[in-house]
Amino acid sequence: MYxxxxxxxxxxxxxxxxxxxxxxxxILRAAKTPFYRKRFAQLKLDPEKLRTVKDLQYIPFxxxxxxxxxxxxxxxxxPLEEVVRLHSSSGTTGTPTVIYHTAQDLERxxxxxARCLYMVGMRKTDIFQNMMSYGLFTGxxxxxxxxxxxxxxxxxxxxxxxxxxxxxxxxxxxxxxHILPSYALLLAQLIKSEGLDPKKDLNLRIMLIGAEPHSEExxxxxxxxxxxxxxxxxxxxxxxxxxxxxxxxxxxxxxxxEDYYIMEVVNPxxxxxxxxxxxxxxxxxTIYRDATPILRYRxxxxxxxxxxxxxxxxxxxxxxxxxxxxxxxxxxRGVNIFPIQIEKVLMNIPEVGNNYxxxxxxxxYRDVMRIEVEIKSELFFGDLQKLERLRxxxxxxxxxxxxxxxxxxxxxxxxxxxxxxxxxxxxDQRKM
Amino acid sequence: MAHQxxxxxxxxxxxxxxxxxVLAQEEINIRAITISSANGxxxxxxxxxxxxxxxxxxxxxxxxTYLQEVIAVVMEDKPGSLHRIAQVLTxxxxxxxxxxxxxxxxxxxxxxxxxxxxxxxxxxxxxxxxFELLSDEAIYQS
Numbered sequence: 001m002y003x004x005x006x007x008x009x010x011x012x013x014x015x016x017x018x019x020x021x022x023x024x025x026x027i028l029r030a031a032k033t034p035f036y037r038k039r040f041a042q043l044k045l046d047p048e049k050l051r052t053v054k055d056l057q058y059i060p061f062x063x064x065x066x067x068x069x070x071x072x073x074x075x076x077x078x079p080l081e082e083v084v085r086l087h088s089s090s091g092t093t094g095t096p097t098v099i100y101h102t103a104q105d106l107e108r109x110x111x112x113x114a115r116c117l118y119m120v121g122m123r124k125t126d127i128f129q130n131m132m133s134y135g136l137f138t139g140x141x142x143x144x145x146x147x148x149x150x151x152x153x154x155x156x157x158x159x160x161x162x163x164x165x166x167x168x169x170x171x172x173x174x175x176x177x178h179i180l181p182s183y184a185l186l187l188a189q190l191i192k193s194e195g196l197d198p199k200k201d202l203n204l205r206i207m208l209i210g211a212e213p214h215s216e217e218x219x220x221x222x223x224x225x226x227x228x229x230x231x232x233x234x235x236x237x238x239x240x241x242x243x244x245x246x247x248x249x250x251x252x253x254x255x256x257x258e259d260y261y262i263m264e265v266v267n268p269x270x271x272x273x274x275x276x277x278x279x280x281x282x283x284x285x286t287i288y289r290d291a292t293p294i295l296r297y298r299x300x301x302x303x304x305x306x307x308x309x310x311x312x313x314x315x316x317x318x319x320x321x322x323x324x325x326x327x328x329x330x331x332x333r334g335v336n337i338f339p340i341q342i343e344k345v346l347m348n349i350p351e352v353g354n355n356y357x358x359x360x361x362x363x364x365y366r367d368v369m370r371i372e373v374e375i376k377s378e379l380f381f382g383d384l385q386k387l388e389r390l391r392x393x394x395x396x397x398x399x400x401x402x403x404x405x406x407x408x409x410x411x412x413x414x415x416x417x418x419x420x421x422x423x424x425x426x427x428d429q430r431k432m
Numbered sequence: 433m434a435h436q437x438x439x440x441x442x443x444x445x446x447x448x449x450x451x452x453x454v455l456a457q458e459e460i461n462i463r464a465i466t467i468s469s470a471n472g473x474x475x476x477x478x479x480x481x482x483x484x485x486x487x488x489x490x491x492x493x494x495x496x497t498y499l500q501e502v503i504a505v506v507m508e509d510k511p512g513s514l515h516r517i518a519q520v521l522t523x524x525x526x527x528x529x530x531x532x533x534x535x536x537x538x539x540x541x542x543x544x545x546x547x548x549x550x551x552x553x554x555x556x557x558x559x560x561x562x563f564e565l566l567s568d569e570a571i572y573q574s
Binding site for chain 2: 193375376377380381382383384387388391409410411412413414415
């Protein structure tokens, strides 16, 4: 049931002791990097004196911008020859951010991922098809080495090429996949269009879904489509990648591995700590990584922590599913809206298909939100009035969730653009 | 009993073109077509000679399509014919949900297609009153 019982079920006091020991080492290590050396000096902080989790608050947050400015080597804490791999963010929005790993870092990361996979019931007998892209993105390689460590036969198929995905799923009777939730919805349609039933004609039992915030409704829909269990996976490249936090079989929040990270949830505006259950920005400190120590990293992911012990017996605290990223939010007529709120409403309406998009436009100095929703073919009964009632219902349910009235347009299935990579749902065409 | 094929279509250029192209490729003949639309989308109802084939072909293209029974009543192409049918249905409390008609031979014969809530009842009412109801094949042969 546990990959590492001693650590996973460690008491809170023991875990805290382990955290402080690792934190001290991490701070000393960080003090060797150009970035933190300078920062500690500016603040006149003596790294030797920062000893407890509480002392962390004296250290300012590290932001994505800091990582960018520190490109390429300001966060590196080991001689470059100790580094065996780097991962990097896409860099599409400016200078990339780079994270370096030593051989031991990679070994620890693989172990962390194996722990997650074992937790959701994957075993060495599983056939694992990894549908995330390989390369600089951590989703592919991160999960790959974890699955190999676990001992599962791993198919490094990568992202996209749906026909080949389907062939492998069928031919090798794949039992577990790692997949983007938006792609899982799309792939199910493609499988059906080949005359196959994803539930009956495939052998999937475990789906690891992540790399995109998604709603509970989307997860249930994916589980229903494939007749498999889908587990929410959370990670970000700055904190290694997949494996940071993962759902257990109870599917009620994700255990964040506190022997690898110190977790905080803070108010994104004030930086003040949030109470249990209060949504804020997740802030993480690496405590089990040598090459690139990062202290109090602002992830921009919004979540809340759960203190209550989980029935699975693991004492690492849980976080709720990511409610959005602080930079995903858009403002419509003065109302703050997260795309995931819209997804949640749509995926809960059976007549709504699996694809939709949100278009923001400005018409005559007024903002207009148009939501295009694919309908499901099998729930069309030739009745215009029923469709109009459905449209009105979608609109009303959205209004009560987002407190603004969107225009809802019903469209034919398969007509909205699809992506094999991360889905783009929001198209903001308002000119500022 | 006649059948009608209903198709969901967005209100944008090329939708009818696509639907009719599929039907032409399958060599399906269209007897009548009506379009009703609301907020950005509509439903196209088509009466064809081979409804099942039309339904399968459209569905295979991923177009939301529905096949249903309708009543096709033969009437004389002269003033008062439609009224006679309406009268019979009214007397028997049958409510018409949707209807459209087409002329088969000018001055002689026309067909009224109706959709009602209680199809079997409407059918027996009309037959009892001496109206001729058409099957799929008959619609086209008439």
